[in-house]
Amino acid sequence: MCQNHGVAYIKPGVVEVQSIEYPKLAIGDRMCHHGVILQIVSTNICGSDQHMVRGRTTAPAGLVLGHEITGLVIEAGRDVEFVKVGDLVSVPFNIACGRCRNCKVGQTGICLNVNPARPGAAYGYVDMGGWVGGQAEYVMVPYADFNLLKFPDKDQAMAKIRDLTLLSDIFPTGYHGAVTAGVGPGSIVYVAGAGPVGLACAASCHLLGAAVVIVGDMIPERLEQAKSFGCEIVDLRKDTPLADQIAAIIGVPEVDCAVDCVGFEARGHGSDAGTERPATVLNAIMSVTRAGGALGIPGLYVTGDPGAADDAAKEGSLSIRIGLGWAKSHSFYTGQCPVMKYHRQLMNAILYDKIQIAKAVNVEVISLDKAPKGYQDFDKGAAKKFVIDPHGMIPN
DSSP states (O other), X not given: OOOOEEEEEEETTEEEEEEOOOXXXXXXXXXXXXXXXXXXXXXXXXXXXXXXXXXXXXXXXXXXXXXXXXXXXXXXXXXXXXXOTTOEEEEOSBOOOSOSHXXXXXXXXXXXXXXXXXXXXXXXXXXXXXXXXXXXXXXXXXXXXXXXXXXXXXXXXXXXXXXXXXXXXXXXXHHHHHHHTTOOTTOEEEEEOOSHHHHHHHHXXXXXXXXXXXXXXXXXXXXXXXXXXXXXXXXXXXXXXXXXXXXXXXXXXXXXXXXXXXXXTOBOSXXXXXXBOTTHHHHHHHHHEEEEEEEEEOSOOOSOOTTOSSHHXXXXXXXXXXXXXXXXXXXXXXXXXXXXXXXXXXXXXXXXXXXXXHHHHTEEEEEGGGHHHHHHHHHTTOSOEEEEETTSOSOO
């Protein structure tokens, strides 16, 4: 039997690489004939993983982390028809059955059959069905024929694996934020947050034809990264109001649409930048988006936040100026990205050199044993997207 190691959440601020069980083609006591076992080629550290590691969720100690997975099929269940051993595949972070009413209309982020507690499931994430995470050497993936995206040419894919690994989550998530905000040719868009998802969103806005992409953040290195591929930037530590900083760039204090790539651990702006204000970004994007515009909200908001500053926020109740959004007839789009809605098209954009998404988000490949340090560096605000290579398969 092969050995397996994975990154486990231990307590707030601490993750460890531990020996974990080698995956079986089973769900509990039931055989999973529709599943496959993958040897993981790449698996990424996500900003939403950091919420758990900071102790801002109800994640239990020992949870094996990781929902961004690319791998080689090394075993396939009896009922898997179209995915074969040896295929190199991308795994959507959404686990979806392909059979329920939501899956059948493309709402794979809220599958009704893969999590007994609520709609939607993911690998290695709190309250998402208890599925083992993929920051490991091997992982089991259910409903393989429906979920997996096979790369058409393995050698071609390995040559672009730094880009293709981002198809499991952040590239489709950033793209989803841009699409739901209505970004199109000639759009002027504000992206809140220059972490990996924010950078992926900004790059997606360019792919969609935006005329101006303005990215706001408080970390200079992340703003420089956004600037490196053609974004305008605003420093949210400044006392100058966001609307005024936008006006200094485009001549007016509002944009066509906006995307929240920050989520519930948002901080205030200006002199309030050192204080957590979970509704800041939502209120800010309403204030700077024109009447009739749309707001994409891929940034994570939770129903349980034990580290919140007040009792309301601990239950996900925030002081949002919904009256402002209503008065401006804004459209709001929330929730997990349905990765399968976009990943094939985005794969083609990568393979045919229409976007260099790994360069945009500044991918850095690390070994599995370096994952704990990767978490520490990410938490300090590193302007990087850490990609874990458990088997040393990613070419230099």
